[in-house]
Amino acid sequence: MSLLECVGLTKSWGALTAVDNVDISVKPRDVVAVIGPNGAGKSTLFDLIAGCVGKTAGRVLFCGSQVEHLPDETLARRGLSRTYQITSLFxxxxxxxxxxxxxxxxxxxxxxxxxxxxxxxxxxxxxxxxxxxxxxxxxxxxxxxxxxxxxxxxxxxxxxxxxxPKLLLLDEPTQGMSLEETRSTVALLKSLLDEGDMAVLLVEHDLDVVFGLAHRIVVLDRGKKIADGLPSDVREDPAVQQAYLGTHHAAS
Ligand SMILES: Nc1ncnc2c1ncn2[C@@H]1O[C@H](COP(=O)(O)OP(=O)(O)OP(=O)(O)O)[C@@H](O)[C@H]1O
Ligand SMILES: [Mg+2]
Known part of the structure; x- marks a missing residue:
């Protein structure tokens, strides 16, 4: 059974559809990276999964039950935990x-x-x-x-x-880190993944981190999922190259 199942997940702000009918599934021990240009809807997708923003349509199932309405601490108790793109520490x-x-x-x-x-x-x-x-x-x-x-x-x-957590959502964990800090963070995540049975859903702009960690890559572009597959397949996908990889340096 999937740990996380997003079905037709959609979020609109007025005329802007930030997340548009997205399906994503994460199984136990999966490491799934979500990539896409700036504004593609990656953080909004995380906010929808964690229930920080209300969805316009669709469902989020965690361990088989709907969770969008639950507060952070209840989600954490059920095994879903996240980090934010902008620091949320006290x-x-x-x-x-x-x-x-x-x-x-x-x-x-x-x-x-x-x-x-x-x-x-x-x-x-x-x-x-x-x-x-x-x-x-x-x-x-x-x-x-x-x-x-x-x-x-x-x-x-x-x-x-x-x-x-059974599922850890990481929103750009290495953003703003030095090369050395990024390398040691990747090594840390690898060792945590080797040790436990945690799954990770990761938003990351650094493609070395993405290809170093992910078992699967989901690509968003203007809110829509345009690819979902093995890193080697996604790397070769012309639509992905057009939408993301080609603009990566400009976008990051
Ligand atoms: N609270 C909000 N109200 C209105 N529009 C929003 C809001 N939050 C995000 N958006 C818009 O939704 C779209 C998706 O934003 P989001 O932050 O999810 O993108 P992202 O893929 O995480 O981008 P980045 O790579 O820059 O972090 C953008 O056009 C953004 O301006
Ligand atoms: Mg973001």
Missing amino acids: QELTALENVRLALQASSNRRLRPMFSRDFVLQTESDATYWLDRVGLRSHRDVVAKTMSHGDQRLLEIAVALAVK
Whole structure:
């Protein structure tokens, strides 16, 4: 069974149809990249899947049930977690506090037990583990807004991973990273994918990252899906070359 099934997903803002009748399915352990020129509808697609914007038409099924109406923490508990194109960290809080908040929000506990000593210690230890996992252990007590851009992006990944998602949506995780930071982020994602049974749906402009990670590539152009297949097939697809690859350098 598919983990995620988007059927006829559509979002219009007035006359503009940002996502136009898109079908996408993601199976457990799949790594699917969504590519396309600026404004193709990639982030809107993520917003629709995560329920941040209301759809105009279509359905989003996660583990077989419709999820578009659910709040973030309920989605996280069900196993769907995301990062944003523009950072969504709590800027005034430390790295540890950011990860701990995600753990607490998704824990399904009422407020009182949340402050039990065992719970606080457990979430602190889990949060430290995830900081360690993304290479930010030494930034545990550093306030997010003082961290470098690349480290903030890694912290967002740690926040998203902490809820142990079945499906992780990553919106341009390497955007603004140096070449070195991009390489180590790709290595980190590969090792996480090797270890667990998480699936990833990834929006990414850096085609080296896309071809290095994705099992399948979906191409959007002006809201429509114009290709969906193996990286080798998509690379050769004339419509894709026309719509995206040919304009990639101008678009990025
Ligand atoms: N809240 C909104 N109201 C109106 N139009 C919007 C809104 N959000 C996005 N759009 C429009 O929808 C289209 C798709 O935008 P979206 O951000 O999904 O593209 P994208 O593929 O993620 O682009 P990029 O590669 O630049 O991140 C664009 O034309 C954008 O201007
Ligand atoms: Mg976007």
